[in-house]
Amino acid sequence: MLSYALRRLLGLVPVLMAVILLTFATNHMTPGDPVGTMLGDQSANVVLAAKLRAEYGLDKSLWTQFTGYVAGLAVGDFGLSYRFVGVRVTDVIWDGLKISPVLALAGTAVAVPLGLVVGIFAALRRNTIADTGVILALTAGISIPNFAMAAYLVYLFSIKLAVLPVAGWGNFSQAILPVGILAIAPAAYIARLSRTYMLEVLQQDYIRTARAKGLRERLVIYRHALRNTLVPLLTTIGIIFGGLLSGTFVIETVFNIPGLGRLAIQSIFARDYPVTMAIVLLFTGFYTLINLAVDLLYGIVDPRIRLGSR
């Protein structure tokens, strides 16, 4: 098990290196000279330009810049920001780093139980009106993009009913709409899958056995069926977390939340590539680690999966 985990971790190194190279190349593909932007109205100041170019390492070859960047990453250094001249990227993203993961985790914490309850509710009432209604609602939940959902819900709760704040971050009531909206699509996704898996599990022989020996229906569902429904659901957590990470780009922009997602978008418009790059790499790193954890956990929960044999 440990050796498998180590091997998987090592196997990620080339992929992550390629991700860094690709991100680096994409950002250097963009036209425009960052030093020109930094100088602003001092564009004629050749001495300052040369000094900035040297400070940012822009006078070196692309390859040297890349190796320098990777060496910096290894010690948690993302270089200097273009927008805030001379400020370290780590200082620019630090505050956002305390918000976006909280937002994504809160979204998961709402989505998983909600999705499970709704999915199992629908499965146990298969082919009834309630089931059909739930399925329709789930299709809408998966289909309607989070910013469109935000338009409806902000209009309803913040403007018409005026019970929730329109935007901001800091107290509980400000978190309800962003977290709730972020959770809708993953909850609907989990509900759809758990309904399908539950229906499959309920047809298994061991469920018939449990019922035949006179076990109460509640125990059949919660002790036997639910546990086996959870196992395949585990594999979807990676996809869900990935969706939540990119969801923060939109939700933080809509609700004016000073997290990494909004910062990434602002940095795109400010041509602050080092900051954009840092956030993309951080999110990709989180995502990769979550996926690795899910894979390892899957092997522990389901002994039929022999991890070593891949």
Next chain:
Amino acid sequence: MTVNVIEPAIAPMKSDFWPKFRRNRNAIAGSVIVTFVVLVAIFARVIAPYDYDETDILFTWAHPSSEHLLGTDALGRDILSRLIVGAQVSLTVAFAVLGITLTVGILLGMIAGYFGGKLDAAIMRTVDIIFAFPDIIFAILLASAMGPGIVTVIVSLSVVWWPGIARLTRSLVLQLRTELYVDAAIASGTPPFVILIRHFLPNIVAPLIVRASIGVGFIIMAEATLSFLGIGVQEPRPSWGGMIRDGIVSLRTEPYLALSASTALGLTIIGFNLFGDGLRDILDPRIKDR
């Protein structure tokens, strides 16, 4: 890394398609919405009551009336006309991305699955790298580097979309690789390219159609997201995502823009997803819920 488990099922197009279609409520409801949106998109310039770009400074943020059924926006442009042309923009992007990703994905997937070896390794490692980025974050990065515009959106979404098609195609080809008729074709000296087109393609087309039809809704959503963030389709060309961004800031006083664009976008994606789900049930009941 975790991938969507789509159990590749190999079944040629069945002749009982229509009877099954008629009994599938999802497919019918979805195809009604899809047909409507496609027709609106095709005839957009004919049915739009105004020019989508026609501004009227004296008539900004007009409320819905018989003259402007959904009112006007901050520049006095007719919201309904912009919604209608927005459908055209949205579907143009979606079908362009679909066309590119299906061509590239199927081609590379078949090459990887059929020839194996170094070609397979090179293609699949590229797929792994693009899959390493969460959701559409790589598309956001690419779009921001290329500068906004409709071509940018098509290219950046194609880059993140083809790997899924390639992976599915490859797994389908690998399953067929051991079939006797493939051996027979090889033994009789048929060139690989002809084998791929004549023997593989017809047999893997059903699951690919399902995958593609489920994908349309997600591509429309992705385009709208990029446009909403301001790195997608640009003014004055209307896009539903851009209209929602413009409308959401004035939601308190002028809700019509954001709410009508959200409804158009939401209903369209629901339609495509219902249609895709319906097709999946009809063509390929073994493909697992995505």
